[in-house]
Amino acid sequence: MKTILLSGNTALSYAVKQLDVDVISAYPITPQTTMVEKLSEYVANGELNAEFIPVESEHSALSSVLAASAAGARVFTSTSSQGLLLMHEIMFITAGLRLPVVMGIADRAVSAPINIWNDHSDIMAQRDTGWISFFAESAQESYDRTIQAYRIAEDENVHLPVNLNFDGFILTHTYEPVTPIEDELVLKYAPKKRRKLVLDPNNPMTFGGLGSPEYYFEAKYQAIKALENSLKTIIGADKEYAKISGRGYGLYNAYMTEDSDTILVSLGSIGGSIREIVRRMRRNGSKVGSLSLKLFRPFPAKELAEVLSKTKSIVVLDKASSPGAIGGPLFLEIQATLKSFDLNVPVIDIIAGLGGREIGPDDIRLMFNRGLKVASEKKVDRLLDYVGVYL
Amino acid sequence: MPYKTLKDLPLEEYFGPGHRLCQGCGAGIIARLVTKVAGANTIIVNATGCVEVSTTFYPDTAWGVPYIHVAFENSAAAASGIRAAYNAMVRKGIVDKNPNVIVLAGDGGTADIGMQALSGALERGDHILYICYDNEAYMNTGIQRSGATPYGAWTTTSPPGKLSPGQKTTKKDLIGIAVSHGIKYAATATVAYLLDAANKIEKALNTPGATFMHFLSPCTPGWRIDTANSIKVSRLAVQTALWPLYEVVDGEYITTVKVPKRLPVIEYLKAQGRFRHLVNKPEEVAKIQAYADKLAEKFGYGPISP
Numbered sequence: 001m002k003t004i005l006l007s008g009n010t011a012l013s014y015a016v017k018q019l020d021v022d023v024i025s026a027y028p029i030t031p032q033t034t035m036v037e038k039l040s041e042y043v044a045n046g047e048l049n050a051e052f053i054p055v056e057s058e059h060s061a062l063s064s065v066l067a068a069s070a071a072g073a074r075v076f077t078s079t080s081s082q083g084l085l086l087m088h089e090i091m092f093i094t095a096g097l098r099l100p101v102v103m104g105i106a107d108r109a110v111s112a113p114i115n116i117w118n119d120h121s122d123i124m125a126q127r128d129t130g131w132i133s134f135f136a137e138s139a140q141e142s143y144d145r146t147i148q149a150y151r152i153a154e155d156e157n158v159h160l161p162v163n164l165n166f167d168g169f170i171l172t173h174t175y176e177p178v179t180p181i182e183d184e185l186v187l188k189y190a191p192k193k194r195r196k197l198v199l200d201p202n203n204p205m206t207f208g209g210l211g212s213p214e215y216y217f218e219a220k221y222q223a224i225k226a227l228e229n230s231l232k233t234i235i236g237a238d239k240e241y242a243k244i245s246g247r248g249y250g251l252y253n254a255y256m257t258e259d260s261d262t263i264l265v266s267l268g269s270i271g272g273s274i275r276e277i278v279r280r281m282r283r284n285g286s287k288v289g290s291l292s293l294k295l296f297r298p299f300p301a302k303e304l305a306e307v308l309s310k311t312k313s314i315v316v317l318d319k320a321s322s323p324g325a326i327g328g329p330l331f332l333e334i335q336a337t338l339k340s341f342d343l344n345v346p347v348i349d350i351i352a353g354l355g356g357r358e359i360g361p362d363d364i365r366l367m368f369n370r371g372l373k374v375a376s377e378k379k380v381d382r383l384l385d386y387v388g389v390y391l
Numbered sequence: 392m393p394y395k396t397l398k399d400l401p402l403e404e405y406f407g408p409g410h411r412l413c414q415g416c417g418a419g420i421i422a423r424l425v426t427k428v429a430g431a432n433t434i435i436v437n438a439t440g441c442v443e444v445s446t447t448f449y450p451d452t453a454w455g456v457p458y459i460h461v462a463f464e465n466s467a468a469a470a471s472g473i474r475a476a477y478n479a480m481v482r483k484g485i486v487d488k489n490p491n492v493i494v495l496a497g498d499g500g501t502a503d504i505g506m507q508a509l510s511g512a513l514e515r516g517d518h519i520l521y522i523c524y525d526n527e528a529y530m531n532t533g534i535q536r537s538g539a540t541p542y543g544a545w546t547t548t549s550p551p552g553k554l555s556p557g558q559k560t561t562k563k564d565l566i567g568i569a570v571s572h573g574i575k576y577a578a579t580a581t582v583a584y585l586l587d588a589a590n591k592i593e594k595a596l597n598t599p600g601a602t603f604m605h606f607l608s609p610c611t612p613g614w615r616i617d618t619a620n621s622i623k624v625s626r627l628a629v630q631t632a633l634w635p636l637y638e639v640v641d642g643e644y645i646t647t648v649k650v651p652k653r654l655p656v657i658e659y660l661k662a663q664g665r666f667r668h669l670v671n672k673p674e675e676v677a678k679i680q681a682y683a684d685k686l687a688e689k690f691g692y693g694p695i696s697p
C-alpha cells in the first residue's frame with residue numbers, strides 16, 4: 001500500500017479502522033486526544049462501522065469496552081497518565097475475566113506536579129495487572145503492533161488484554177511516513193470470529209462471579225500461566241506479520257551487543273537515539289551496544305539473558321521510578337533476570353527523562369561511559385543514579 | 392398488555408432458587424420479578440453488593456439469563472458497553488437480536504460510588520434499564536450508611552449517640568436526579584406492590600433510551616426486622632407516604648398507587664429496630680412525619696387516618 005504521513009496517534013486509529021473494531025470507548029487526555037478525535041471522526045463519517053461511546057471517565061471507558069468484549073464485540077480504548085491510573089482497578093478485572101481488550105497508552109508522567117510530557121510512570125504502575133504490554137519505537141511500529149495485538153489477544157490460547165505503549169508527544173504527535181497493509185490483509189491476518197464464551201441470551205453464562213478461597217487461586221493461576229505462555233503466540237504473530245508486511249520486530253532490538261563492553265537497556269522511543277549514539281561512539285572505538293525492549297509483559301527474561309550474557313556490564317535506563325526501591329522497575333527486572341540465569345555481569349540503573357526531561361546525546365554518552373567504567377573496573381560504585389536532574 | 396393479577400405474570404423463572412440471599416430479602420424478589428418480566432432475551436449487569444455475592448458463588452449461579460458483574464461503581468458503564476456491542480453486532484449481522492440490558496445495583500452502587508457512571512449513561516441516553524434496589528445502606532459490608540439511608544436510621548456508621556440522632560441527612564432524590572438527565576421513563580416501586588412493579592418494568596423496557604427504576608428493598612438484618620415482615624414493612628413505607636409509588640413519563644409525575652388514607656410514620660418506624668432509638672423522641676418523629684407530609688402532598692396521598 002501507499003506510504004502515508006501518520007503520527008503515532010493517527011497510526012493507531014488507522015489500524016483500529018482497518019481492524020473493523022465494533023466498540024470504541026475513550027476519554028480525552030493529552031497526549032492521547034488526537035487519537036480519540038480521529039476515531040470519532042471515522043465513526044461519524046461512516047469509514048468505521050462501530051459504536052463510539054463518549055464516556056464520562058476513563059474508568060467507564062475501560063468498564064464499557066470490557067463489557068462490550070464480554071458480549072463478543074471487538075473493542076478498543078486508549079488513555080494516558082491520570083486516565084490510566086483511573087483504570088487501574090478495571091485493568092485487573094479485564095485480565096481476570098480473560099477478555100481480549102486492546103488499549104493504546106500514550107505514556108506520560110503522573111501527578112503531582114501535574115505534567116503532560118513523556119515518561120513511563122503510568123504504565124509501570126500497571127505492571128501487575130496481568131496485561132500483555134508492548135513498547136513501540138515509531139509510528140510504523142505502533143501501527144503494526146496494533147494489528148498484531150488483536151491477533152494475540154483473541155488467540156484461544158491467550159484470551160488476555162493487550163496494551164500498546166508509545167511515548168507521549170515523541171511518538172503520539174510526530175508525523176512519520178507509515179506504510180499500512182491492505183484492509184483485506186489486516187482482516188485475514190487478524191480475522192474476527194465470535195468467541196464461544198460471551199454474554200449471549202441463546203447460551204446464558206455468568207461472568208464475574210465470586211471466587212472463594214477454594215477457587216480464586218486456580219482462576220488467577222490460569223490467567224498468570226496464560227500470560228507466561230502468550231510469549232509463543234506473540235513470537236508467532238510477529239513472524240506471520242513479517243511474512244505479509246515485510247516488517248517484524250521481535251521481542252527486542254539488539255544493536256552491536258555481540259562484542260560489547262557495555263549494553264544500555266531501554267524501553268520505547270529512546271531506542272533510536274541510543275543506537276545513533278552507539279554508531280558514533282563505535283567510530284571512536286568504544287565497544288557499546290543497545291538493547292531496546294519491545295515487550296515488557298510477559299517479560300522475555302530467557303531471551304534477554306542470552307543477549308546480556310555476551311557483555312561485560314549493563315546500564316539500565318528507567319524512565320520511571322520505584323521510590324524507596326533499590327532501582328527503577330526495568331532495573332529490577334534485569335537484575336532479577338541476570339541472577340536467575342547465573343550471569344555475573346555487573347549492572348547499574350540510571351533514572352532519566354522523568355516528566356519529559358530531555359535525554360540528549362550527551363546524557364546517553366554519559367550513561368555509556370558509566371557502563372564502560374564499570375566494565376573496566378569490574379565493580380559497581382553506585383547502583384542507582386539520576387541523569388539530567390539538577391541537584 | 393398490563394399485568395392485572397399475579398396470574399398474568401410469566402411462569403418462566405430465570406432467577407434462583409438456590410441463591411444465598413437472606414430469607415425475606417427484598418432484592419431476591421426484585422431479581423426474580425425483573426427477569427420474569429424481561430424474559431430470556433435479557434442480559435443482567437450487577438454491581439458489587441449483596442445480590443452479586445449471594446447469587447454467583449462459584450461454581451454456582453442463580454442466573455438463568457446471561458449475567459456479568461464487573462465492579463462496584465461501573466455497572467452503568469458496563470451496561471452501555473453491552474448495548475453498544477449489540478447495536479454494532481446487529482448492524483453488522485453478527486447476531487440477530489438486540490437483548491434487554493438491565494442493571495441491578497444497590498443504593499451504594501447507585502447513589503454514591505456509581506453516581507458518575509450512572510449520570511454518564513443517562514445523559515448519553517443509552518438504551519438500558521437501570522434498577523437500583525435500595526435497602527438504604529451498604530448491607531454487604533455490614534450495614535454502613537449510604538446517601539440513601541433515611542434520616543434517623545441506625546447503621547454501623549450512623550450510630551445514634553448523645554450527639555447524633557442516627558443518620559443525619561435525608562435520602563438523595565434518585566428519581567429527581569435521574570429525571571434531570573431528560574430520560575423518558577423513571578419510576579419507584581417496592582416488593583409489596585408486585586403488579587405495580589411488574590408493569591413499570593415492562594414499560595421501562597419498552598421505552599427507548601435510558602430508563603431508571605428505584606425499588607425500595609427491605610433488608611431484614613439491616614432494618615432489624617423479622618424475616619417474615621419484609622413485605623409488611625415495605626407496604627407500610629407506601630402507606631405512610633415515605634415511599635410513594637409513582638412514575639415519571641416524559642417529565643410528568645404520575646402517582647400509580649393511590650393511598651386515600653395515610654398511616655402516621657410512627658407505624659413504619661415502630662416496625663423496625665433501626666429506628667428503635669427515636670420512636671420515643673416526639674421531636675425526631677415529627678421531623679420524619681413532616682418529610683412524609685411533603686411527599687404526600689406532592690403525590691396526592693390522603694390525610695392521616697390512624
Ligand SMILES: Cc1ncc(C[n+]2csc(CCOP(=O)(O)OP(=O)(O)O)c2C)c(N)n1
Pocket residue numbers: 439440441442463464496497498499500501526528529530531532537
Ligand atoms: C471500589 C470499592 N469500594 C468498596 C467496596 C466494598 N464494598 C463491596 S459491596 C459494598 C456495599 C454495597 O452496598 P450497596 O450498593 O448498597 O449494595 P448492598 O450490599 O446493600 O446490596 C462495599 C462498600 C468495593 N467492592 N469496591
